[in-house]
Amino acid sequence: MTVAVAYPYKKHLIFAGVLGLVGQATALAFMLAPSPFTTVGFIGGGVMLILLAIVVFGYVTFQDNKARTESVTEKTYAPGEIIFRRGDTADCLYVINAGEVEVIQGGEGENETILARLGEGECFGEMALLSNAPRNATIRAATDLEVLTIHRDDFMSLHSSIPALRQSLDEAMERRTAKE
Amino acid sequence: MSKKARYVVGFGLVLVISLAEILFAQAEGGRWQPTEDPTLLWASRGGLVLMVIAAGLILFTLLLRKDRLMESASKWMLFLGLCILPLPVVILSGAIGMEGSKEVEFCHSCHLPMDPFVNDMQDPASENLAALHYKNRYMQNAHCWKCHSDYGIGGTVEAKTNGMLHMYKYTTDQLGIEFLPGAGWHAPIELYNPDGYNWTICLECHGDSAKFIQVEGAEEPGMDHVEEGVLEMIESGEATCTDCHGMAHPEREERSTK
Numbered sequence: 001m002t003v004a005v006a007y008p009y010k011k012h013l014i015f016a017g018v019l020g021l022v023g024q025a026t027a028l029a030f031m032l033a034p035s036p037f038t039t040v041g042f043i044g045g046g047v048m049l050i051l052l053a054i055v056v057f058g059y060v061t062f063q064d065n066k067a068r069t070e071s072v073t074e075k076t077y078a079p080g081e082i083i084f085r086r087g088d089t090a091d092c093l094y095v096i097n098a099g100e101v102e103v104i105q106g107g108e109g110e111n112e113t114i115l116a117r118l119g120e121g122e123c124f125g126e127m128a129l130l131s132n133a134p135r136n137a138t139i140r141a142a143t144d145l146e147v148l149t150i151h152r153d154d155f156m157s158l159h160s161s162i163p164a165l166r167q168s169l170d171e172a173m174e175r176r177t178a179k180e
Numbered sequence: 181m182s183k184k185a186r187y188v189v190g191f192g193l194v195l196v197i198s199l200a201e202i203l204f205a206q207a208e209g210g211r212w213q214p215t216e217d218p219t220l221l222w223a224s225r226g227g228l229v230l231m232v233i234a235a236g237l238i239l240f241t242l243l244l245r246k247d248r249l250m251e252s253a254s255k256w257m258l259f260l261g262l263c264i265l266p267l268p269v270v271i272l273s274g275a276i277g278m279e280g281s282k283e284v285e286f287c288h289s290c291h292l293p294m295d296p297f298v299n300d301m302q303d304p305a306s307e308n309l310a311a312l313h314y315k316n317r318y319m320q321n322a323h324c325w326k327c328h329s330d331y332g333i334g335g336t337v338e339a340k341t342n343g344m345l346h347m348y349k350y351t352t353d354q355l356g357i358e359f360l361p362g363a364g365w366h367a368p369i370e371l372y373n374p375d376g377y378n379w380t381i382c383l384e385c386h387g388d389s390a391k392f393i394q395v396e397g398a399e400e401p402g403m404d405h406v407e408e409g410v411l412e413m414i415e416s417g418e419a420t421c422t423d424c425h426g427m428a429h430p431e432r433e434e435r436s437t438k
Contacts, residue, residue, distance in 0.1 A: 010249050013258060017238045020262040024231050024269055031227055031273035034280030036290050036347055042277060043344070050266045057262050061255060162251060 009060040016056035023049030071154035077141040088135045090128030092149045096120050099145035104138040116176075117142060126169055127176065129155055188243055192236055214320055220276055227272035230265050237261030278340070282322035290346065291324075293369075297429045309421075309428040318385075327428070331384045342372070377428075379420045387411070 026046030030038040074097070077083060083094065083101065096118060103115045103124070115137065118124055128135050129152055150158070159166055238261040245254045280286065288298050301310040301323065310327070313319050319326050329339035345362075352363035386392050392411075394404035405411050413419035422428060 010246070013249055014242055014246075016262055017242045017258065020266060021235055021238055024234060024266055027266075027270050027273040028228070028231055030277035031224060031280075034277040034283075034286060036286070039277065039281060039344075040347060040351075042274070047270055047274075050262075050270060053266075054263045057258060061259075064250065157250070160248075 009064055012056055012060045016053045016060070019049045019056065020053035023047070023053060067154075072148050072150055075147050075149055077145040077147070079141055079143050079145075081141045081145075083139040083141065083145075083147070084125070084135050085138045086135055090125060090133070090135055090152065092125065092151050093123060093129055093155045094125045094139075095123045095148040095150070097146040097148055100142040101145060102140045102142045104140055112138075123172075126155070127173055130159070130169070130173065185244060188236075188239055191239075192232065195235075196232055217279075220279060223272050224276050227269055227276065230272070231269045234261045234265035234269060237265070278336075281340075281343075282325035284323050287324040290350065300430045306430075307426065308430060309425060326385075327381060330378065330381060375417065377420070379414050379417075382421050383411070383414065 023046045026038070026041045026049070030042035030046065077099075084090075086105075098120055100117050100119045101124065102117055105113045105115050124139055125135070127133075159169065237257045241249070241254050241257045241261070245251070245257075248254055284298065284301075288294065297310070300306050300308055301314045303311055304315050306315075310323070313327075314323055325339070329335045349362065349365040352358075352360055353365055357363050392405050394407070403410070405414075410419060414421065
């Protein structure tokens, strides 16, 4: 089962940043003007705030990494099994771990046209996700197939936050559109 | 450069210039100022630079990369600004602040009832031992600290722990908080050491001086404290320095007049 995970941690990071800034400002005040007041501020507040900022940052990083790991699930298909059909609602991206798939245009059977075969390391299903449209082709397992699925929410989050991934997918989309 | 970026850069420059003016300000008033301890000077400069870099990284990430906060690069910048750079900042500022907390002004800001002692020490006409050390600059700084905390790291920890306890008692007393353990204080204040002052602290500076041990050929030969057994008496508590050298601070009846 695919686990949909959102990333609601931006506020936590901003909170950690503010804590860190105030903590460092207190440390600076103690360094420049040591007094009983700044001593209490530094020891009682500044150091605690910085430690808390580190804890919050660590928590966010841990949760984020955990969520990203959990959002990826593994699925297997037998040869000939349909993974999705043209017109289906797009809910996830697929990455081929092992095996091959056929990209089919038109009806299945005699009228079908096989547009392409995709193999290990390649992905499919991203075009419908990025264009927010139904699937524009049918995908069928050509061999024993093992895929990793990434839920739409997590894919969109990764797509918006990782420029390298964004660029790579945009290039892949351009290539496929050009072929069609 | 975007409007936000200009704001951040402008704010950073103002911060750096303001702090630099405080840190690198030249002494005014025409009086000679001793050269600042280079270790502390560079520690404070380093601490300031690290603090500015850390704050800059945090502000840059939060303000200019807020839409890409979950990106790996943003997290690395926050990791540096929040987790790595603050550690040397805290250590350096703690060490520098701790040095500053040894100054007379720091001690006196809480020990207000000791006005007569501080005033007498800073009185050029006084001949008490503390005043002699102060006006002749036998000690350059931290005059209260050097005589009233035992030497060595253990002494520093003990003195600062007691200082924090004093602040706790003073604050809870001022706020009228009585339910906390050890809150508040009541007169009379008593010395920690019921046997009195630990005179071996004086020996940390004087114990190996030419005057104290009367080396051969000394310009001003005095009593040889070692030969005469004074060292042994001080160490055993049989004698104190003030037995022969006068009071360290004004006598009780003199204090109110100072």
